[in-house]
Amino acid sequence: MGSFIDRVAVVTGGGSGIGETTAIEFAERGASVVVADVDIEGGEATVEAIEDAGGDARFVETDVTDPEATRGMVDVAVDAYGRLDFAFNNAGIGGAQTPITDYDPDDWQTVIDVNLVGVFNCLKPEIEQMQAQGGGAVVNNSSILGQVGFASSSGYVAAKHGLLGLTKTAALENGETGVRINAVCPGFIETPLLDSGGITSDPEMRKQIEGLHAMNRLGTPQEVADAVCWLCSDEASFVTGEALGVEGGYLSR
Ligand SMILES: NC(=O)c1ccc[n+]([C@@H]2O[C@H](COP(=O)([O-])OP(=O)(O)OC[C@H]3O[C@@H](n4cnc5c(N)ncnc54)[C@H](O)[C@@H]3O)[C@@H](O)[C@H]2O)c1
Numbered sequence: 001m002g003s004f005i006d007r008v009a010v011v012t013g014g015g016s017g018i019g020e021t022t023a024i025e026f027a028e029r030g031a032s033v034v035v036a037d038v039d040i041e042g043g044e045a046t047v048e049a050i051e052d053a054g055g056d057a058r059f060v061e062t063d064v065t066d067p068e069a070t071r072g073m074v075d076v077a078v079d080a081y082g083r084l085d086f087a088f089n090n091a092g093i094g095g096a097q098t099p100i101t102d103y104d105p106d107d108w109q110t111v112i113d114v115n116l117v118g119v120f121n122c123l124k125p126e127i128e129q130m131q132a133q134g135g136g137a138v139v140n141n142s143s144i145l146g147q148v149g150f151a152s153s154s155g156y157v158a159a160k161h162g163l164l165g166l167t168k169t170a171a172l173e174n175g176e177t178g179v180r181i182n183a184v185c186p187g188f189i190e191t192p193l194l195d196s197g198g199i200t201s202d203p204e205m206r207k208q209i210e211g212l213h214a215m216n217r218l219g220t221p222q223e224v225a226d227a228v229c230w231l232c233s234d235e236a237s238f239v240t241g242e243a244l245g246v247e248g249g250y251l252s253r
Contacts, residue, residue: 005030008081009232010073012064012122013091017191018141020049022088022228023223027055029229031086034077036062038091041094052054064091064118074125083133087126089119090141094193095155103154111155115243116162127179135178137232140167141224142183142243144250164243171241180240182231187247188212189219213248 009026013019014035020042027033027050028162035050035057037043043059050057060076062069077084095111096103130136145153146160163183170181188209194200199209200218210217227246230236245251 003030004086004229007031007085008034008077008083009086009088010034010036010049010077010084010126011088011090012036012062012070012073012118014059015039015044017190017193018168018186018189018221018224019084019088019090020046022090022225023057024050024053024055025222025225025229026086026088026232027057028053032081033057034073034080035059036064036073036091039043047126065113066122067121067124070118070121071125073122074129075079084126084129085133085136087122087130087136087138088141088228088232089122089126089138091118092141092193092195093152097152097197099152100154108155112159112162115156115159119163119166123166123181127170127174127181130179131174131177136180137236138170138179138181138184139228139231142167142185142248144185144187144245146183146185146243147251153195167243168241175240180236182230182236182239182242183248184224184227184231185243185245185251186224187219187245187250189221189224191221194218197238212250213247214252217248219246219248 009031010025014023015037034045035046047057047059092115111204143160145157146164167183173248
């Protein structure tokens with residue numbers, strides 16, 4: 001895959017899990033990286049890891065539910081590095097694990113705000129900047145749960161389905177601008193988000209979730225990071241509006 005030297009990337013939710021690994025992968029390929037997160041400690045730790053490995057990064061505290069903050073995030077990239085080539089809109093939360101009948105409406109709204117509205121808030125300034133430059137690549141982090149349902153996760157599933165519609169629409173609006181917009185749909189990936197749902201710490205639950213994938217295992221953040229970097233690379237130059245599964249055969253059954 002070609003090098004990302006002289007390219008600039010932003011990663012939301014870059015302080016943990018898939019975002020952290022992807023930010024590090026962008027930097028290893030030569031990009032300068034803006035790490036955005038509500039979690040200051042996590043975001044700064046990612047920047048430190050990149051710098052320790054000889055890369056270039058900076059942290060910007062960003063709550064993706066705030067449109068002014070996401071615009072500020074893009075401004076940081078442009079002020080520091082003069083451009084924005086890649087954006088990985090990855091920040092997300094799991095939300096409640098409960099049937100619709102018991103789901104608190106405020107909790108449901110929070111999942112939609114972070115996982116769906118948050119990506120819309122990012123796309124606006126990212127696409128504007130990329131259009132002004134004449135090109136760029138955006139990847140939104142959806143999920144297998146953007147393509148099929150999952151009992152007791154209605155807020156998450158609805159947001160991730162919506163994200164695929166948003167991705168396709170943004171791709172159509174940018175077919176001739178040079179800005180490509182795609183999504184990744186990971187299966188269950190071993191990150192702190194899964195720990196918070198008890199999936200990785202409970203051996204029985206883990207075994208059950210692993211078995212939902214044809215490969216009978218969880219994915220790694222690195223496997224998602226590699227797919228994101230490929231979608232951003234020039235090797236994916238005719239790929240837009242795509243929902244790329246990184247899911248070990250979860251959806252093949
Ligand atoms: N882990 C999985 O199995 C899996 C599978 C499919 C999709 N995903 C998606 O991948 C993305 C990353 O998940 P992860 O598993 O790495 O989780 P994670 O909890 O390890 O990381 C999520 C990061 O997002 C940040 N974040 C949360 N709310 C934010 C906000 N409002 N503004 C800015 N940052 C915020 C958190 O602070 C955290 O650093 C999420 O969108 C998730 O839905 C995860």
